[in-house]
Amino acid sequence: MTRKIPQSTVRRLSHYLRSLEGFEGSGGTISSEELAARGQTTAAQVRKDLSHFGSFGKRGLGYQVDELRARLRQILGIDRSWRVGLVGAGRIGLALFDYPAFQARGYDCVAIFDADPAKIGEAWGEQTVRSPDVFEEVLRELDVELVILAIPASAAQEMAERAVEAGVKGILNFAPIRLNVPPKVPVQDVNLVMELEALSFAISQAERNA
Amino acid sequence: MTRKIPQSTVRRLSHYLRSLEGFEGSGGTISSEELAARGQTTAAQVRKDLSHFGSFGKRGLGYQVDELRARLRQILGIDRSWRVGLVGAGRIGLALFDYPAFQARGYDCVAIFDADPAKIGEAWGEQTVRSPDVFEEVLRELDVELVILAIPASAAQEMAERAVEAGVKGILNFAPIRLNVPPKVPVQDVNLVMELEALSFAISQAERNA
DNA sequence: CTACATTTGTGAAGTTTTTCACAAACAGCG
DNA sequence: CGCTGTTTGTGAAAAACTTCACAAATGTAG
Ligand SMILES: NC(=O)c1ccc[n+]([C@@H]2O[C@H](COP(=O)([O-])OP(=O)(O)OC[C@H]3O[C@@H](n4cnc5c(N)ncnc54)[C@H](O)[C@@H]3O)[C@@H](O)[C@H]2O)c1
Ligand SMILES: NC(=O)c1ccc[n+]([C@@H]2O[C@H](COP(=O)([O-])OP(=O)(O)OC[C@H]3O[C@@H](n4cnc5c(N)ncnc54)[C@H](O)[C@@H]3O)[C@@H](O)[C@H]2O)c1
Numbered sequence: 001m002t003r004k005i006p007q008s009t010v011r012r013l014s015h016y017l018r019s020l021e022g023f024e025g026s027g028g029t030i031s032s033e034e035l036a037a038r039g040q041t042t043a044a045q046v047r048k049d050l051s052h053f054g055s056f057g058k059r060g061l062g063y064q065v066d067e068l069r070a071r072l073r074q075i076l077g078i079d080r081s082w083r084v085g086l087v088g089a090g091r092i093g094l095a096l097f098d099y100p101a102f103q104a105r106g107y108d109c110v111a112i113f114d115a116d117p118a119k120i121g122e123a124w125g126e127q128t129v130r131s132p133d134v135f136e137e138v139l140r141e142l143d144v145e146l147v148i149l150a151i152p153a154s155a156a157q158e159m160a161e162r163a164v165e166a167g168v169k170g171i172l173n174f175a176p177i178r179l180n181v182p183p184k185v186p187v188q189d190v191n192l193v194m195e196l197e198a199l200s201f202a203i204s205q206a207e208r209n210a
Numbered sequence: 211m212t213r214k215i216p217q218s219t220v221r222r223l224s225h226y227l228r229s230l231e232g233f234e235g236s237g238g239t240i241s242s243e244e245l246a247a248r249g250q251t252t253a254a255q256v257r258k259d260l261s262h263f264g265s266f267g268k269r270g271l272g273y274q275v276d277e278l279r280a281r282l283r284q285i286l287g288i289d290r291s292w293r294v295g296l297v298g299a300g301r302i303g304l305a306l307f308d309y310p311a312f313q314a315r316g317y318d319c320v321a322i323f324d325a326d327p328a329k330i331g332e333a334w335g336e337q338t339v340r341s342p343d344v345f346e347e348v349l350r351e352l353d354v355e356l357v358i359l360a361i362p363a364s365a366a367q368e369m370a371e372r373a374v375e376a377g378v379k380g381i382l383n384f385a386p387i388r389l390n391v392p393p394k395v396p397v398q399d400v401n402l403v404m405e406l407e408a409l410s411f412a413i414s415q416a417e418r419n420a
Numbered sequence: 421c422t423a424c425a426t427t428t429g430t431g432a433a434g435t436t437t438t439t440c441a442c443a444a445a446c447a448g449c450g
Numbered sequence: 451c452g453c454t455g456t457t458t459g460t461g462a463a464a465a466a467c468t469t470c471a472c473a474a475a476t477g478t479a480g
Contacts (some may be wrong), residue, residue, distance in 0.1 A: 006467065010411050014404040018386065031427065040388065043427090044469055051429055059428040059475035076407045077414030091305035098301050101386070101403050146409065170409045176228060176311070178250065186412035188405050193311050194224040195398050197286045199356065199380045201220050202396035204287030216437065241457065253457090254439055261459055269445040269458040 009049045010076075015039040016046070017072040020065055031062035081106040083143055085168070087159050088150035089114035089122070089129050092174055096148060097124055110142045115155070132159070139166035146170050153177045160187075219259045220286075225249040226256070227282040230275055241272035291316040293353055295378070297369050298360035299324035299332070299339050302384055306358060307334055320352045325365070342369070349376035356380050363387045370397075 019038040023030070032046040039046075050056070050063075053075050057063045073079040084107050086093055096102065097109055112129045114120060122129045130138060138144075147163045149156050149171060156175035163171060164181050171187045173179055179187050229248040233240070242256040249256075260266070260273075263285050267273045283289040294317050296303055306312065307319055322339045324330060332339045340348060348354075357373045359366050359381060366385035373381060374391050381397045383389055389397050 004466095005411075005415065007408070008467080010408050011404060013411075014401070014407045017407075018403075033427085038388075042469070044471095045467095047427090047429065048468075055429060057428050058477085060426045060477055061475095062427065075411065075414075077410035078407060082410060091308050095301035095305045096402070099402070102406065105403055105406070107406055145413075146406075170413045172406060172409055178248075184416065186409055186416070188409045188412075190400075190402065190405055191224070192306070192309070192400065193228075193315055194221060195382060195400055196312065196315070196317055196356075197224045197227075197288060198217070198220050199382055199396055199398045200287035200292060201215075201223075201285065202398075203355075203380045204285075205215065206394065206396070214436095218437075243457085252439070254441095255437095257457090257459065258438075265459060267458050268447090270447060270456045272457065 005052055009052065012039060012041060012045070012049050013072055013076060015041075016049075017069065017076065020069045020072070023065060028065050029058070029062040030065055030068070032057070034062070078106045081108050082146050083108055083110045084146045084148060085109075085111045085113065085139055085142075085144040085163070086148050086150065087113045087132075087135075087163070088148075088152075088174075089116075089119050089124070090150060093148075093150040094124075096150065097127075107146070111138050111144060113138075115151075135159070135162055136166040139163065139168060144168060146172065148172045148174070149179075150174045215262055219262065222249060222251060222255070222259050223282055223286060225251075226259075227279065227286065230279045230282070233275060238275050239268070239272040240275055240278070242267070244272070288316045291318050292356050293318055293320045294356045294358060295319075295321045295323065295349055295352075295354040295373075296358050296360065297323045297342075297345075297373075298358075298384075299326075299329050299334070300360060303358075303360040304334075306360065307337075317356070321348050321354060323348075325361075345369070345372055346376040349373065349378060354378060356382065358382045358384070359389075360384045 016035055016039065019035060020030070032043040036043045036046045053071070056067060056071055070079070086097055086109050089112050093112070097112065109127065112124055112127050113132050113135055114129050115132050119129050120131045145168060147168045149159060151159060153175040156173065156177055157179060160171055160173070160179045160181050164185050168185065170185060171179065171181065173187055173189050176191055176193065181187060226245055226249065229245060230240070242253040246253045246256045263281070266277060266281055280289070296307055296319050299322050307322065312319070319337065322334055322337050323342050323345055324339050325342050329339045330341045355378060357378045359369060361369060363385040366383065366387055367389060370381055370383070370389045370391050374395050378395065380395060381389065381391065383397055383399050386401055386403065391397060
């Protein structure tokens with residue numbers, strides 16, 4: 001039933017969940033058609049995506065909003081909270097730390113690290129910026145499962161290795177390099193330059209074909 | 211020769227370009243094999259990707275690094291500079307504005323807008339934060355082609371429409387909503403919550419199958 | 421209880437993307 | 451020059467993903 005799930009399916013599941021969250025009327029139901037209309041996809045795609053994980057709709061009716069929401073959370077692994085370590089208290093790090101949507105989804109920043117002596121000791125909300133010297137130690141102690149790397153590319157590989165060594169289960173990487181870590185530790189890369197390039201490509205392509 | 215290019219191909223082209231940039235020896239050549247090793251893909255994939263846009267390798271030798279780099283820039287539409295308007299001088303907006311890699315790739319921030327009266331008039335580098343009141347006017351005057359939306363979801367649709375109205379050619383959108391704009395204006399969404407969810411999904415999935 | 425109007429879940433068909441495999445092109449060398 | 455060892459470019463095969471289409475459920479109305 002649940003084997004190799006396409007990455008595109010996972011992205012759509014996130015969309016579905018977001019759609020459902022902006023959807024009051026807890027008792028109601030929603031059809032694959034309606035759900036498809038909110039994301040830009042098709043009803044068949046919605047049903048196929050969900051069918052990878054079981055069948056939790058009622059024929060003739062659709063999906064119970066409450067239940068589907070809960071089921072999606074479970075599938076995406078956010079029916080619990082995640083202990084997150086933020087590495088790099090720079091500009092991106094700050095933006096992420098302050099972003100309420102993460103907390104709301106169960107991503108809980110429990111430690112912040114930065115190599116800059118001027119930043120170590122700074123108070124960020126309830127957290128204090130710590131030195132990378134105590135990285136592994138703190139990750140272990142606080143049981144950190146996810147790490148966000150918001151540090152320069154030159155430091156990313158080393159910190160990734162140290163994070164893996166300390167038992168971290170996954171890495172969200174903002175540095176523009178490909179991390180080399182054991183395959184059991186998933187890495188999700190965020191590369192904003194690439195997004196901009198996709199955009200200028202799309203524009204240029206349209207102009208070329210015009 | 212150049213028709214409908216897969217989005218995945220575009221992403222890989224960005225990777226190839228980045229690999230080549232961290233590659234001195236301007237006179238040298240590189241084979242599809244070597245290029246594949248740097249991104250995590252295959253030699254055949256590299257060749258197929260490039261073949262969409264013509265054939266600019268030499269059999270038996272590989273690709274001339276200089277030429278390939280230039281060709282990739284041209285394909286991605288960054289063999290020129292782009293005039294970018296930043297909408298939202300908040301935390302994400304600041305991080306992006308300060309990010310040198312954008313400038314380096316030819317993305318030139320020529321105007322900043324924010325609705326917060328406290329921010330209007332603030333100096334950011336050579337720019338001054340402007341009021342949304344003069345949005346269309348300034349976009350037109352400065353010939354802004356790309357807009358980065360780093361504003362709350364509640365304001366994003368309106369500003370997107372106004373940007374399109376003012377002749378903008380593409381939108382990079384950080385707000386977690388799906389913008390409704392004419393199809394001639396490409397929109398690239400960045401959704402960090404989704405990236406985290408992909409990560410926790412991957413971890414949970416691995417655990418389930420364990 | 422039966423006919424009816426929906427809407428799911430899912431094989432099968434269709435489409436897109438990746439991988440394979442090999443002829444054609446090229447440099448180097450004897 | 452012709453032979454050799456590479457490496458490209460590309461049809462064809464394979465795999466992955468999406469769309470189609472319809473039987474099976476399910477609530478509703480009569
Ligand atoms: N700012 C952006 O818009 C942006 C966009 C895309 C990607 N990125 C990438 O994100 C990363 C961070 O960017 P930024 O703009 O926040 O940079 P930044 O310079 O503002 O912050 C980086 C921080 O990391 C700290 N640091 C360096 N080495 C460290 C280590 N070993 N351990 C802990 N902390 C360490 C530095 O002291 C600094 O405070 C970079 O890789 C950058 O390429 C940034
Ligand atoms: N901070 C993050 O890490 C993060 C991550 C992912 C997505 N986002 C998204 O990016 C967007 C911005 O996030 P942020 O954290 O920078 O928020 P922020 O509140 O720090 O900044 C938003 C800024 O936009 C301004 N603004 C509001 N309406 C405007 C308008 N009509 N025109 C111009 N400016 C306007 C506000 O005055 C504010 O300065 C939000 O949609 C958020 O969901 C943020």
